Amino acid sequence: MSDLLNQLSECVEFGKVNKAAPFPPQMKGMDGADEITRQAIEQGVAAQDVLTKGLMPGMERVGVKFRENKVFVPQVLMSAKAMSTAMVHLKPFFASGEAKQKGTFIIGTVLGDLHDIGKNLVAMMLEGNGYKVIDLGIDVNTDKYLAALEEHPDAAVGLSALLTTTMANMERITQEIKAVYPNTLVTIGGAPVNADFSQKIGADYYAPDPQGVVEFLNKQTA
Amino acid sequence: MIYEISFRFEELELDEEFISRELGYPLDAMPEPFPFYLSEAQNLASSVNDIVGSYQLFEPSQFLTNGRSLHLKGVKLKPGKTITGELRESSHAALFICTAGKTISEEADRLLRGDDPVYGYVLNVFGSAIAEAVADRLQERIQAEAQAQGMQITNRYSPGYCHWDVADQHALFSLFEGKTGGVSLTPSALMHPIKSISGIIGVGSDVQYRDYHCDLCQMKTCMHRKM
Ligand code: B12
Numbered sequence: 001m002s003d004l005l006n007q008l009s010e011c012v013e014f015g016k017v018n019k020a021a022p023f024p025p026q027m028k029g030m031d032g033a034d035e036i037t038r039q040a041i042e043q044g045v046a047a048q049d050v051l052t053k054g055l056m057p058g059m060e061r062v063g064v065k066f067r068e069n070k071v072f073v074p075q076v077l078m079s080a081k082a083m084s085t086a087m088v089h090l091k092p093f094f095a096s097g098e099a100k101q102k103g104t105f106i107i108g109t110v111l112g113d114l115h116d117i118g119k120n121l122v123a124m125m126l127e128g129n130g131y132k133v134i135d136l137g138i139d140v141n142t143d144k145y146l147a148a149l150e151e152h153p154d155a156a157v158g159l160s161a162l163l164t165t166t167m168a169n170m171e172r173i174t175q176e177i178k179a180v181y182p183n184t185l186v187t188i189g190g191a192p193v194n195a196d197f198s199q200k201i202g203a204d205y206y207a208p209d210p211q212g213v214v215e216f217l218n219k220q221t222a
Numbered sequence: 223m224i225y226e227i228s229f230r231f232e233e234l235e236l237d238e239e240f241i242s243r244e245l246g247y248p249l250d251a252m253p254e255p256f257p258f259y260l261s262e263a264q265n266l267a268s269s270v271n272d273i274v275g276s277y278q279l280f281e282p283s284q285f286l287t288n289g290r291s292l293h294l295k296g297v298k299l300k301p302g303k304t305i306t307g308e309l310r311e312s313s314h315a316a317l318f319i320c321t322a323g324k325t326i327s328e329e330a331d332r333l334l335r336g337d338d339p340v341y342g343y344v345l346n347v348f349g350s351a352i353a354e355a356v357a358d359r360l361q362e363r364i365q366a367e368a369q370a371q372g373m374q375i376t377n378r379y380s381p382g383y384c385h386w387d388v389a390d391q392h393a394l395f396s397l398f399e400g401k402t403g404g405v406s407l408t409p410s411a412l413m414h415p416i417k418s419i420s421g422i423i424g425v426g427s428d429v430q431y432r433d434y435h436c437d438l439c440q441m442k443t444c445m446h447r448k449m
Contacts (some may be wrong), residue, residue, distance in 0.1 A: 022254035072246025074256065077340045111386070112410040118344060120334055135335070139412055164389050 005054040006043065008036045009085065012058025012128070015078025017085050023078055033082040037089045047093030048100070051130060055083055059128030063211035073121065080124035087127075102130040102221050104155035106148045107138035111169045115162035118190060122158060125210035131217065141169075142176040149181055156185040156217055159203070165193045171201040178202055185220065187213050224278045226401045227360075231267040234355040236348075244347040259344040266345070267352060272323030272415075274403030275356040279316045279367060279425065286311070292422075297393050301422065304384040308376055308432065312424030316364045317394055318378070319413075319420045321405050322352035327415035349417035357419055368425045376424035377432055381411075388412075389419055 010016070011033040014024045018034035031039075031057075040050050062079040065071045093099040105126050109119050116138050123133045134145050135150065145157060157177060161170045170193070174186050187205040188198050189212075198206035207213040242249045245256055252260075267273075272372040287309060291300045294315060301309075308389065309315065321327075322429045334342030357378060365375045382388045388411040395407055405418045 025253045072247050073342060074247075077226070077343050081340055112412065114412045114416050117334075117343065120339065137335075139408060139410060163382055163388060164385065165382065165389070189320070208421060 002053075004036055004040045004043070007031070008033060008050065008054035009058035009061070011036060012055050012079050012082045012086070013061045015062075015075055015082050017078070017082045021043060033086040036088075037086040041089060047098055048089050050086070051090060051099055055086055055128065056130055058127050059083055059125065060211075060214070062210075063129070063214060067209045067211045073117070076121060077124070080128060082126045083124075093187065098128065101132045103217065104132045104134065104152045105217065106134045106136065106145060106152065106155045106205065107158035108136035109138040109160045109162075110173055111139055111141040113161050113163050113166040113169075114138045115190070116160070116194050118162065119158075119160035120215060122160070122189065122210040125214060126217070129214045129218070137173065142173045145173065145177055146180055149177070149184060153181070156187065156220070158213065159186065159188045161188070161190040161193060167192060167197065174203050176202050185217075187216065189213065223399060224276060224401045225314075225363075226274060226276045226403055228271065229273045229275065229356055229359065231264070231270070231273065231352070234273070234352060234359065235356075236351045236355050240354070241347055244350075245344065255340065256344065256405055259341045262341065263345050263348040266329065267326060267348065268357070270323055270325040272325055272404060273321065273324065273352060273356060274405075275318065275320040275360045275403055276398060276403045276405075277316055277318040277364060277408050278397070279314055279364065279407050282313045283317045285313070294397055297397055299390050299422070301379065301381075301386040302384055305379045305386055305422075308379065309422070309424035311428045311430075312376065312426040314368070314373070314425035316375075316423045316425060317397060317421070318357065318360050318364075318423070319395070319398065319402050320353050320356035320360060320418060321403050321413075321415055322349040322356070322417035324404065324415045326352065327417040329330050331416065338362070346417075353417045353419050357421070363422060364423055364425065373425050373427050374429050375431060376429050378421045378423045380419055380421035392421055394422075 016027045016032040018032035021032055037050060062076055066076050090099060106125050107119060109116050123135050127133045134148050159170050161167055177186055186203045188203045189207050195206045205216045238249055267377050274406055275308055280294050284295045289306060330345035330349050334346060361378060381390045391407055391411045395402060405413050407413060
């Protein structure tokens, strides 16, 4: 059984979606995340273990490699695709409560900005690390974050900005969220922001890459 | 005179280097599914008719610069010290708006958010390359017009770069009298379709074309920064 889970980790790490998928070339013709997840469940492996011992370690390894510039965006997306293919088989177990996600993360690109590739990567990486993700899209103002928080009061929030001119909106949105939900964790990211800026605007954490925010949230939920 | 020019995908020479770099593989050694996705993207791009570039050239009588701001037909633009400095020697100026179009922008967005993020990303990169290629083609036309009058052009600069506030795009767009190639602005100054770029090029007999230097930009942590 641990063999299957190890194989599953590898499928996620290298982005092997299913047997028919040509990617990655070195795994051509082998079973992928799709087949192996199905086999694991058929063999009675608990859905929670498939998630935490199979899928998540693979996603974590790719997150670390991305941080170290050893893989590029497309490879991370391949991993996310393998992950989401596997998750389809786990959906019923989440619905029944037999398997649980670690927490909820609400993310959006802030008002005045449209750059969303980085934000999408963060969303996928969190999902791959066991979080439920609510993606509010681009050009998002405070009211949307607040509405999502009303529905998920225990969620943490992620704000993304790529334009220096939208950093001011990030500051305002952080403060408006904190005014209503002082205990909600607000994390920020995007090329022009940094830890100093995060501190200055009263956010809780800045991460330069998706893995950073995963590790931060893991510490909170541990 | 405002020119609004439709481009067929085949007329655009995409920057293959850019595509290869953003995908992280050399073009001749790309593993599947990337070549497949690229050919799908190419097929889609060949079938659309909303790739458009608009531009207009402002004569000296319509263009004024005082070192801090620009006035084009009386409309004020404030590109900031750096860009105004780069345009200093210009007697004329050209404004442009380019778009890879609604079809590609929306399909890339739809795929990236759901159905197939990998293809979505490839189409995103492809769409960015198209928008840039349209800007390249307009720049060539502007250069040809300038040269015909014995003038040169500067590099192109966009709102959002070098502290030029994107909100200035409202003023920039107002000068196009609706001939924006189908591109519109949200109240927060985002262009729709997403895969669009806008900007300015300086023209004059004494101007110099300078490569876009990273030292013009304040973003010290940018992944594309060349040290
Ligand atoms: C791709 C791109 C585009 C694409 C957008 C595609 C899309 N769907 O996002 C297109 C071509 C449409 C575009 C257009 C524009 N762009 Co643009 N664009 C870029 C570019 C080249 C790459 C951004 C990117 O995707 N990076 C890859 C991802 C993976 O990295 P990332 O976003 O930084 O995210 C990572 C981290 O930052 C972090 N992260 C991100 N968000 C979050 C959130 C949290 C919570 C956490 C923890 C972490 C985190 O994790 C991610 C993964 O590691 C950048 C240059 C750059 N170096 O950033 C310019 C750039 C962002 N663009 C810029 C500008 C100005 C524009 C325009 C406004 C220009 C114009 N006027 O025409 C237009 C606006 C278009 C519009 N519709 O209104 C400028 C911004 C300058 C500034 N600092 O203000 C940049 C920096 C280019 C430059 N050198 O000046 N752009």
